Each structure stands twice: as structure tokens, then as C-alpha cells.
Amino acid sequence: MIHGIRSHEIRVQEQLPTMVPDTSPILSFCIATFNRREMASALVRDILASDQPVEVCIHVDGSTDGTLEELLSIEDSRLTVTSGTNSGSAGSRRVAISKAKGKFIAIYDDDDQIIGQNIPSIIDQLIACTDKSLCGIVVHYVEADGRLHGSPFVRRRTNFLQMRFDDHVKGDKREIVRSEILKPVVEKYYKGARRVPTSLLWYKVALDYDVMCVDQAIGVKCYLPGGLTSAIDSVKKGSPWPMLRHKMTIVAGFLFRRHRSLRAAGRSLLSSVFYCAFAFRQVLTNGK
16 A cells, blocks of 8 residues: 555566467479479379478479379379470479479479488488578489489589589589579579570579588489480570570679689680570571
């Protein structure tokens, strides 16, 4: 009692915000597919057989062999299937990547195979990748007989340009990159294009970010007859603008000291002249 007035203790109960657990996937496998129903569906099923926090985003690029129907028959909330008229590998990959909700993205080919037992350790590596100067990790492919595809990594931390042109790491590797880094690059360089070398994405990322090399394999690399690899020269000539950007990014990487290969920079500069000629010829042809 103070001066005849009873004092009351007023307790204000602070309303704490309800913490909603983050249930978004760690890794999104983004796939473009065209008329490879059996291989595409097998790859999707093998990925989804994992109990890890992964998802699959696959775009059916105008297939006529029942791929879409086969994929839609797979009942799994971690699967996103989109489809449209044939727009080429770049256009269909762009759609698949735009649907990804994972913290990291791996671009997969529909004729590759997954090594499911290695997914948990790959996820652990991604969770441990907290350094914001790193774009993510890069891992291996193996051949069908289990041998390493290409050559081993030379150093633990590098960037994609240094890895290729200073360390001379050969063969296909699987780059797994943070979504917030990769998506803007894909949107900028894949929009409106039918075919873009995926290495253009990695080299653009390499101008600003390093990557951790992990000596594990996530997939088996396959090259089927009739694929892009079997006709790579004609594909490059038919996509001169992306190839020009690709070559100029290698030159920029040298100027920004992201790699030290004068030879790679010089050859890329000469190749730029070659692709410039094809690019302007394409402009003149389309203008007729």
C-alpha cells in the first residue's frame, strides 16, 4: 500500500514469435530431358529413393515418347515436373532451375546416373559449406566401370577457372552451387537461348567466388549416341553468342587474376574473333 493505493505488479507476457522449422531441401537436382523416358524416370526415382533433404526439378522439353506421363506417375512431394514446347537444353534447364527451392543446385543430365549411397556425405559437405566466399562444392563423376572420370583435383580450395586452366583438371565434374548465386547467372545467360555451355555459368561464378573440391563421386557419366557431346562442334557454331561470352569470361578471369594461364586467355581471345564472325553472320542471316 502506497498512500492508500494498492500497487499491483503488472506482468507483461511477451509474445515470442513461433519458430517455424526450415523444411526446404538442401540440394535441388535440376534436370532437362528430351525423349529419354526410361533413363529420365530411372534417374528421378533413384534420386528420390534417398531419405536426404533433396528434391528433383525436371523439365520435359517437348518430348513425344511419353516422358511427361511417366514422370507425372511418380507420386512424391519432392518432385516438380514442368513441360513445354522444345526450347533446347538452355531454355529447359532455365525452367527447371527456376523451380528449385533448395539451398544448393546441381544441374544433372538426363542420361547420367546417380550414386545414391553418396548423397548423405554430399549433403554433409553442403551443410558445412558456410563460408560466404564459397559458391559451393565440386565433386567427381565416375565411369561405368567405377574408374574416376577425368582427372583428380589438385587443391582443396580453388575456383572453376583456376581448376581448369592452372590445375588442368580434366573431365566432367559436378558443380553444386548456392541457389542465390546460380539463379541470377542462369536467368541472365540462359534467357532466350537454346544452347549455352554450362561451363559459362561456372566461369561467371568463378569471377567472384571460390569453390571447395570434394573427392567423392555423385554420379556415373554416360554419353549416348545422338547427344550434344557427339555434335559439339556444330552446336558451338550454332550458338555463337553464348560461346563468345564463354571465351571472353576466360579472358576476364585472367585479367581479374582468377587464373594465371596466359595461354588460355590468348587462345580464348582468338576464339572470340572466330565466334564474333559467326555471331554477326547469324544476325545478318536472321535479318534477311
